[in-house]
Amino acid sequence: xxxxxxxxxxxxxxxxxxxxxxxxxxxxxxxxxxxxxxxxxxxxxxxxxxxxxxxxxxxxxxxxxxxxxxxxxxxxxxxxxxxxxxxxxxxxxxxxxxxxxxxxxxxxxxxxxxxxxxxxxxxxxxxxxxxxxxxxxxxxxxxxxxxxxxxxxxxxxxxxxxxxxxxxxxxxxxxxxxxxxxxxxxxxxxxxxxxxxxxxxxxxxxxxxxxxxxxxxxxxxxxxxxxxxxxx
Numbered sequence: 258x259x260x261x262x263x264x265x266x267x268x269x270x271x272x273x274x275x276x277x278x279x280x281x282x283x284x285x286x287x288x289x290x291x292x293x294x295x296x297x298x299x300x301x302x303x304x305x306x307x308x309x310x311x312x313x314x315x316x317x318x319x320x321x322x323x324x325x326x327x328x329x330x331x332x333x334x335x336x337x338x339x340x341x342x343x344x345x346x347x348x349x350x351x352x353x354x355x356x357x358x359x360x361x362x363x364x365x366x367x368x369x370x371x372x373x374x375x376x377x378x379x380x381x382x383x384x385x386x387x388x389x390x391x392x393x394x395x396x397x398x399x400x401x402x403x404x405x406x407x408x409x410x411x412x413x414x415x416x417x418x419x420x421x422x423x424x425x426x427x428x429x430x431x432x433x434x435x436x437x438x439x440x441x442x443x444x445x446x447x448x449x450x451x452x453x454x455x456x457x458x459x460x461x462x463x464x465x466x467x468x469x470x471x472x473x474x475x476x477x478x479x480x481x482x483x484x485x486x487x488x489x
Contacts, residue, residue, distance in 0.1 A: 308335050315341060320350040327353055331360025339366045346376060355389055362393030370399040377409060388421045395425030403431035410437065420453050427457025430464035 311333065314326025327345050330338040342364075345357035361369040376382050377390045394402045403426060410422050423441060426434040438461060441454035 358389045362396035367399045391421040391425045395428035400431040427460040
């Protein structure tokens with residue numbers, strides 16, 4: 258009887274150890290599966306977020322994918338994106354072109370200024386697209402765009418395009434646009450355009466005044482002659 262009891266105890270202990278090992282093995286397998294699932298989810302969530310993936314979308318035959326690529330490039334704020342957004346200005350789909358213009362404006366991409374100006378003066382560029390280009394140039398704020406926009410205003414333009422050009426000059430706030438805006442504020446027949454020109458002129462004047470004030474700086478105080486001491 259004692260032998261049987263001892264054997265049973267040893268068997269129970271062995272069984273308990275086996276069960277413990279099995280539980281540990283199962284828990285380890287579950288942990289490994291869980292870790293793999295986390296990694297898969299992470300890879301899935303981060304896949305396709307590099308600028309190279311966005312650029313590949315621009316090569317797609319599907320306009321929707323190209324549109325998605327342009328949007329992603331603009332939102333990436335990566336300086337390398339500017340080059341590809343400029344290329345997208347020549348896309349066959351109008352929506353892709355428009356989004357590329359908008360993204361270049363949002364990125365304040367000064368490198369795009371000359372190309373945007375070229376598209377502004379093309380006869381094949383539609384009026385709505387020209388308005389987008391003008392708005393983008395205003396956001397970019399590159400002073401190089403001021404004189405071409407002043408020249409553009411000499412054309413026979415519809416009210417919306419003319420107003421957008423005036424607004425862009427105010428945003429750019431280049432000093433050479435002050436005279437043109439002053440003339441428009443006085444001579445424009447449309448009251449809305451006169452008000453836009455007046456507001457734009459104020460922007461230019463305030464911006465230039467701020468630049469002059471900043472240019473003086475605190476160092477000028479040291480350059481000014483000190484007042485003579487009071488006479489005894």
